[in-house]
Structure formats: C-alpha cells, structure tokens
Amino acid sequence: MSVAYDPNNIFGKILRGEIPSHKVYEDEVALAIMDIMPRAEGHVLVIPKEDARNLLDVSPATLSDLIKRVQHVAKALEKAFKADGLTLHQFNESAGGQVIYHLHFHLLPRWEGVPLRPPGTMADDKKLAEQAKMIRAATAPFAG
Structure with missing residues (x-):
C-alpha cells in the first residue's frame, strides 16, 4: 500500500521551523x-x-x-542519562502503530526495573x- 507523503504533518512543520521543538542534534540528514x-x-x-x-518509502541512501x-544520538543518550540500555521503536502505517506520517525513530533510555x-x-x-541540554553536552562530533 502506497500513500502519498503529506508535508503538513507535525514533523514537516518542525523541520520548516513552523513549530518549536527542543533540538538535541541536527545536520543535513x-x-x-x-x-x-x-x-x-x-x-x-x-x-x-x-x-x-x-x-517503506524512504530512499535507501537516506535510510x-x-x-x-x-546510533550517534543513542550513544549520547546512554552517556547523558547513564542508561542501562536503550529501546528503539519505529512504526509504519496505522496498523503498525504509526501516528505521525513522517518517518521517525524513537530512542528511549532504559534502566533495570523501570517500566x-x-x-x-x-x-x-x-x-x-x-x-x-544534557544530551547536546554528551554528543560528540559526528564522524559518520
């Protein structure tokens, strides 16, 4: 199933600077x-x-x-929050749990025994x- 990208989603608006956000990392990608x-x-x-x-529709080069x-941001999260582990979530289409229709990855620091x-x-x-601010301070220069 292929559905067209709608640039008026909230992440599109954040990327264009129309909605504020708390940025922790940004580059050309x-x-x-x-x-x-x-x-x-x-x-x-x-x-x-x-x-x-x-x-399913992102270009392979961008992906x-x-x-x-x-991974770069995950390393900063682990350092900034002294996390025991990390959870990575990514959802596709409503049946897969996607709510905002712009590709995004959730990174969640985790600690033993904390649900x-x-x-x-x-x-x-x-x-x-x-x-x-804590995450930005823990982020090393990207050497991709």
Missing part, C-alpha cells in the same frame, strides 16, 4: 528532538529531513545515513529543555 510525550526520561525522536512517510545518526510510562502524557517544557 536528520533532526533529533525531545518527544513532548515521553515514555521514558530522555525520550528522543530522530527524523530525516527527506520527505518520507515511513520506512543508511539516518540510521548512523540514530515505560503509558503513552499520552505531556512533559514539562522546562524539563525537556534541561534534558535536551
């Missing part, structure tokens, strides 16, 4: 931002700058470059800003 409804402390979204609805940025929060609770904006 990707943008990483704090999730405003985090399921764990430090929950980050990594999105490509290419207009791609999901994993290859994007996953390197996902994920239920979805749907907005985070405190000040706390997101502080966490974004």
Whole structure:
C-alpha cells in the first residue's frame, strides 16, 4: 500500500521551523528532538529531513545515513542519562502503530526495573529543555 507523503504533518512543520521543538542534534540528514510525550526520561525522536512517510518509502541512501545518526544520538543518550540500555521503536502505517506520517525513530533510555510510562502524557517544557541540554553536552562530533 502506497500513500502519498503529506508535508503538513507535525514533523514537516518542525523541520520548516513552523513549530518549536527542543533540538538535541541536527545536520543535513536528520533532526533529533525531545518527544513532548515521553515514555521514558530522555525520550528522543530522530527524523530525516527527506520527505518520507515511513520506512517503506524512504530512499535507501537516506535510510543508511539516518540510521548512523540514530546510533550517534543513542550513544549520547546512554552517556547523558547513564542508561542501562536503550529501546528503539519505529512504526509504519496505522496498523503498525504509526501516528505521525513522517518517518521517525524513537530512542528511549532504559534502566533495570523501570517500566515505560503509558503513552499520552505531556512533559514539562522546562524539563525537556534541561534534558535536551544534557544530551547536546554528551554528543560528540559526528564522524559518520
């Protein structure tokens, strides 16, 4: 099933600067931002700058470059939050759990014995800003 990409999705608007976000990483390929409804402390979204609805229609070259940025941000998260592990989520189409139709990867720092929060609770904006600052401070230069 192929559905056209709609550039008016929230991530398209964030990429164009129409909606504010707490950025933790950005280059010519990707943008990483704090999730405003985090399921764990430090929950980050990594999105490509290419207009791609999901994993099934992104160009292979962008996907290859994007996953390197996902790993780069994951290393910063692990360091910034002293995480015991990381969870990576990526959803495709509504049947697969996708809600925003712009490809994105969820990175969630995890700790032994700490469950994920239920979805749907907005985070405190000040706390997101502080966490974004921690992640940026832990991010080494990208050497992709």
